Amino acid sequence: MNFPLFLALKYLRPKRSVASVITCVSVLGVMLGVAVVIIVRSVMTGFGDIWEEKILDFKPHVSLVPYSGQILHDEYDLAKKLETIPGVVCVTPEIDTRVLLSSKGRVLAPVLIGVDGDEFIRAYKVGAPVAGTYSLDGDSIVLGFHAARQLGVWVGDEVVVYSPKTLVSQDEVYLPIKWKVVGIFSSGQHQYDSGYAIASLGNVRDLMGMERGVFAVHVKTDRPTDPVKFGAIEASIASIAPRLRQISWREADREIFNALAVEKNMTALLLMLISLVAVFCVMNTLLVLTVQKTPEIGLLKALGFTKRQVMSVFMVHGMIQCATGVVLGLLVSWAVLANLQGIVEWLAHMGLEVFPASVYGLEGIPHRLIASDIFWTSGLVFVFGLAASFVPALAAASKDPVKALNS
Numbered sequence: 501m502n503f504p505l506f507l508a509l510k511y512l513r514p515k516r517s518v519a520s521v522i523t524c525v526s527v528l529g530v531m532l533g534v535a536v537v538i539i540v541r542s543v544m545t546g547f548g549d550i551w552e553e554k555i556l557d558f559k560p561h562v563s564l565v566p567y568s569g570q571i572l573h574d575e576y577d578l579a580k581k582l583e584t585i586p587g588v589v590c591v592t593p594e595i596d597t598r599v600l601l602s603s604k605g606r607v608l609a610p611v612l613i614g615v616d617g618d619e620f621i622r623a624y625k626v627g628a629p630v631a632g633t634y635s636l637d638g639d640s641i642v643l644g645f646h647a648a649r650q651l652g653v654w655v656g657d658e659v660v661v662y663s664p665k666t667l668v669s670q671d672e673v674y675l676p677i678k679w680k681v682v683g684i685f686s687s688g689q690h691q692y693d694s695g696y697a698i699a700s701l702g703n704v705r706d707l708m709g710m711e712r713g714v715f716a717v718h719v720k721t722d723r724p725t726d727p728v729k730f731g732a733i734e735a736s737i738a739s740i741a742p743r744l745r746q747i748s749w750r751e752a753d754r755e756i757f758n759a760l761a762v763e764k765n766m767t768a769l770l771l772m773l774i775s776l777v778a779v780f781c782v783m784n785t786l787l788v789l790t791v792q793k794t795p796e797i798g799l800l801k802a803l804g805f806t807k808r809q810v811m812s813v814f815m816v817h818g819m820i821q822c823a824t825g826v827v828l829g830l831l832v833s834w835a836v837l838a839n840l841q842g843i844v845e846w847l848a849h850m851g852l853e854v855f856p857a858s859v860y861g862l863e864g865i866p867h868r869l870i871a872s873d874i875f876w877t878s879g880l881v882f883v884f885g886l887a888a889s890f891v892p893a894l895a896a897a898s899k900d901p902v903k904a905l906n907s
Contacts (some may be wrong), residue, residue: 503856508821511834513815514561514601514667517850518595519678520787522550522781522784523785524783524823525781526778526782526784526825527824527828528546529826530782530821530822530828530829530881530885531777531782531824531828531832532608532774532778532829533772533774533779533825533830533881534825534829534877534878534881535829535830535832536653536741536774536825536828537770537772537774537873538801538829538873539833540767540768541767541768541834541877542867542869542870542873543763543840543867543868544760544763544764544869545873546823546865546866546867547866547868548760548764549724549868550866551756553756554688554689554692555624555749555753555756557624557625557686557687557689558625558626558689558692559592559749559752559753560592560623561719561724561748561749562718562721562734562737562746562747562748563718563731563746564717564718564719564737564744564745564746565715565716565744565747566744566745567743567745571707571710571715572588572593572713572714572715572716572717572744573712573713573715575667575717576593576665578591578593578740578741579591579593581590582616582719582740582741584735585736585737585740586733587702587729587732588720588721588733589720589721590622590623590719590720591717591718591720592615592619592620592623592718592727593615593716593717594613594614594714594718595613595700595701595704595705595708595710595715596611596612596613596715597614597664597704597717598610598611598612598664599611599612599663600662600678600883601659601661601664602651602659602660603651603652603653603657604651604652608647610628610695611695611696611697612661612696612697612698612699613697613704613706613731614699614700614703614705614707614714615698615700615701616636616700616701617635617636617700620634620636620642620698621634622720623720624685624687624698625684627685629643629683629684630684630685631654631655631684632682632683633686634685635683636682636698636700636703637700638681638705639679639680640666640679640680640681640700641659641681641682641697641698641699642682642684642700643685643696643697644684644686644687644692644693644694644695644696645684645685645686646690646692646693646694647693647695647696648684649682654681654684654707655681655682655683656681656683657680657681658680659678659679659681660676660677660678661677661678661679661707663676663708663709664708664711665707665708673698676817677679677707679699679703684751684776696892698744716827717741719733719737727812732737733906734746734748734823735775771789775860778825778853779881779884779887779888780888781886782821782885782889783892784820786817786889787892787895788895789814789817789892790814790896791894794899797810797899798899807898809897811894811896812895815886815889815891817889818885818888819886819892822881822882822884822885823882825881826878826881826882830878832871837867844865874884
């Protein structure tokens with residue numbers, strides 16, 4: 501064991517002094533800072549995974565639309581060609597348009613998806629119906645759970661549907677029609693359950709005054725999160741339909757993912773300030789220690805120890821505090837994440853509802869710990885600790901040995 505490490509460990513031994521108390525507080529501060537950052541990052545990563553999963557289950561992975569907003573007329577031939585691409589799960593020609601629904605004096609403007617009934621079950625992973633069925637035969641419509649609640653309808657009730665062509669066509673009048681609610685779905689995402697309705701492709705064509713064609717062809721793939729495989733699928737789609745614009749799922753929902761990334765990074769930045777404050781406690785500990793050990797510092801310099809060696813003692817002292825705090829913080833964060841749901845339920849039992857299921861629509865609080873969060877959190881704390889230890893170490897090494905011995 502070299503001398504700086506030996507002396508730093510000697511100074512760390514508890515001696516029931518102010519410096520010992522401050523050292524313990526500093527280590528606890530670093531521990532809490534590291535634990536909070538890792539726990540929050542893990543929870544936000546879990547929420548990001550859930551949102552991504554919900555988006556991929558409900559929305560298309562690739563949408564093909566005309567560049568000029570025209571109608572696609574060869575949708576079925578195109579769908580057959582796209583289904584031959586390896587990795588493509590299903591292809592659905594659709595008409596997606598916003599309509600006005602009314603019932604019992606209540607009005608809602610969801611996005612109406614016109615799709616064949618069998619294709620809806622394959623393309624939209626919304627689970628079993630909450631009520632009714634997904635059969636789109638006849639004049640029928642399937643509503644999201646929250647949309648049905650807002651309209652005050654259930655299976656068997658009728659809703660009045662107003663065509664958007666009424667607003668854009670000045671020469672023709674499109675009378676509202678009545679469709680019967682045959683099913684209620686719940687995707688687990690409030691935005692989809694309140695903002696979408698499903699009807700047969702033929703009915704939506706009639707509603708829009710179209711004889712044939714669709715607005716878009718949607719593609720679902722088996723590995724949408726794999727950049728290599730998904731990129732190969734996109735390239736194959738481009739070769740089959742070069743005249744159509746491709747819109748990937750990340751492009752279609754980029755606002756959500758950008759907002760999530762910004763929120764996650766800003767939260768981590770703010771939480772890192774906690775670790776920064778804790779590291780400043782380490783600096784205060786070293787400043788107090790240099791005052792207490794002034795005679796010993798003078799003796800060391802009188803015996804011929806160099807300035808670098810004296811600095812090393814206090815630098816090592818600070819780094820040991822940071823390392824201990826980081827290790828304890830990692831253990832605490834692991835323990836909290838392993839029992840996170842139990843902690844949430846205990847807080848709810850105590851009257852503090854931190855994760856209401858009625859708001860988030862999830863059975864448990866999601867979380868996922870990734871190695872990069874551990875590495876950059878630990879690395880930043882060590883960098884902060886090194887910077888915070890430098891000033892007290894330099895102050896100790898710069899002491900005049902004669903004055904230090906006489907103090």
